[in-house]
Amino acid sequence: MHSVLLVGAAFLASTVEMVEALTIVLAVAVTSGWRSASRGVVAALIALAAIVAALGPALAKIPIDSLRVAIGILLLVFGLQWLRKAILRAAGLKAVHDEDAIFAAEVQALEQRGEGKEQDWFAFTVAFKGVFLEGLEVAFIVVTFGGSQHKVGLAALGAAAALIVVVALGAVVHAPLSRVPENTLKFGVGVMLTSFGTFWSGEGIGVSWPGSDAMLLGMIAFVLLLALGCVRWLRHIAPVAAIASEVA
Amino acid sequence: MKRLKAFGYFWYDFVIGDDWRIAVSVVLLLTVTGLLARRWNPWPLLPLGVALTLMWSLRRASRAE
Numbered sequence: 001m002h003s004v005l006l007v008g009a010a011f012l013a014s015t016v017e018m019v020e021a022l023t024i025v026l027a028v029a030v031t032s033g034w035r036s037a038s039r040g041v042v043a044a045l046i047a048l049a050a051i052v053a054a055l056g057p058a059l060a061k062i063p064i065d066s067l068r069v070a071i072g073i074l075l076l077v078f079g080l081q082w083l084r085k086a087i088l089r090a091a092g093l094k095a096v097h098d099e100d101a102i103f104a105a106e107v108q109a110l111e112q113r114g115e116g117k118e119q120d121w122f123a124f125t126v127a128f129k130g131v132f133l134e135g136l137e138v139a140f141i142v143v144t145f146g147g148s149q150h151k152v153g154l155a156a157l158g159a160a161a162a163l164i165v166v167v168a169l170g171a172v173v174h175a176p177l178s179r180v181p182e183n184t185l186k187f188g189v190g191v192m193l194t195s196f197g198t199f200w201s202g203e204g205i206g207v208s209w210p211g212s213d214a215m216l217l218g219m220i221a222f223v224l225l226l227a228l229g230c231v232r233w234l235r236h237i238a239p240v241a242a243i244a245s246e247v248a
Numbered sequence: 249m250k251r252l253k254a255f256g257y258f259w260y261d262f263v264i265g266d267d268w269r270i271a272v273s274v275v276l277l278l279t280v281t282g283l284l285a286r287r288w289n290p291w292p293l294l295p296l297g298v299a300l301t302l303m304w305s306l307r308r309a310s311r312a313e
Binding site: 069072073074076077078080081083084085087088091093133136137140194198201202205206207208209210219222223226227230233234237238 | 262265266274278282299301309
């Protein structure tokens with residue numbers, strides 16, 4: 001059960017980050033051609049592979065309980081931030097991530113550079129930066145998710161599946177994946193990260209969960225209900241808060 | 249130095265994000281629960297603490313909007 005959830009969570013989280021990277025790469029490719037964009041992507045993937053290859057085996061040498069506490073804290077903080085953003089967006093208190101707008105902004109920035117030899121280097125850098133930074137987030141998810149179970153390979157499998165799906169979709173659509181329900185995905189990922197983070201950090205500090213591993217499913221259900229309840233709660237209190245601040 | 253700062257900022261923004269109080273609350277929650285775990289099994293504290301932390305942060309964000 002743990003393994004299926006692990007692969008699923010890594011897949012969902014990686015999909016979100018890869019959609020963002022694809023938007024940047026497509027903007028570069030449309031404006032400056034595929035050659036420099038592809039080189040930037042390949043260079044970024046090599047750098048990321050080196051980071052995961054270096055960190056993965058190093059994590060395997062750390063005692064599992066210490067690793068669970070450290071990774072549990074990271075996942076819990078990181079997951080609560082994702083969940084907070086997704087809840088605020090779902091409640092209408094924060095702008096939804098707009099891939100079309102990001103694509104247009106990237107294209108405009110690249111077009112303003114004008115034609116010339118320098119443009120290839122600029123396009124390479126933009127593609128590299130986009131893939132490397134978003135990929136670093138994927139690497140973080142793979143290393144933390146996999147590391148706390150000493151199953152980095154399984155988490156990497158989820159990320160690889162996400163890469164195949166997003167690249168295939170990008171090749172077919174040839175446009176920003178604006179129809180991907182990114183906030184819904186982020187909501188789901190936030191629930192998973194928060195649940196895993198709570199469960200693993202609890203195990204690491206010596207808490208004994210009732211029902212043992214089955215409690216992880218209970219935790220996911222609890223966090224999901226909590227998040228959905230928070231959306232309703234914010235929709236209920238936000239207009240009141242806005243009126244109150246105007247009056248004040 | 250500039251790149252190092254930018255790299256540090258990236259990780260701060262990525263992990264800590266918009267509300268640093270979440271990180272502080274999580275560390276406090278786990279420290280207190282870890283200390284209590286030596287005497288009894290305080291498992292309900294963790295989901296309860298997570299719920300309160302999230303609701304507190306959301307309440308602050310909704311007031312700021």
